[in-house]
Amino acid sequence: MADIQVVAVDTLQFKVTVRDRSTTSHLVSVQPAYAQKLTQGKISTTELVKQSFIFLLAREPNTSILQQFDLSVIARYFPEYEQQITLA
Structure with a gap:
């Protein structure tokens, strides 16, 4: 598992x-x-970012994740993101 x-x-x-x-x-x-x-x-924005990276890493390697982006962009690539991250 990634750190x-x-x-x-x-x-x-x-x-x-x-x-x-x-x-x-x-x-x-x-x-x-x-x-x-x-x-x-319910959680801090820092924790939201971390959980978002856990979500991304379950779907692609860290070397495929954009180097700079707005968090809302994830939903464009993965339509299930907002629903799944809200339930986390």
């Missing part, structure tokens, strides 16, 4: 480091309204 570290750069951006067979770094932006929609305030 996922999430560090808040500021209130909207998070640096994610994924250590697996290869180590990758990603810069993820998260709009507060989108985070609230997905979490309903």
Whole structure:
């Protein structure tokens, strides 16, 4: 299993480091309204980002994940994302 570290750069951006067979770094932006929609305030945005990477890594290697993206982009590639991440 990959090691996922999430560090808040500021209130909207998070640096994610994924250590697996290869180590990758990603810069993820998260709009507060989108985070609230997905979490309903039950988990932190940092935890949301981590859970989102767990979701992604179940579907593709870390080397295939975009280096910089907005969290809402995941739903374009994986339509089930919002429903599954809300239930997590």
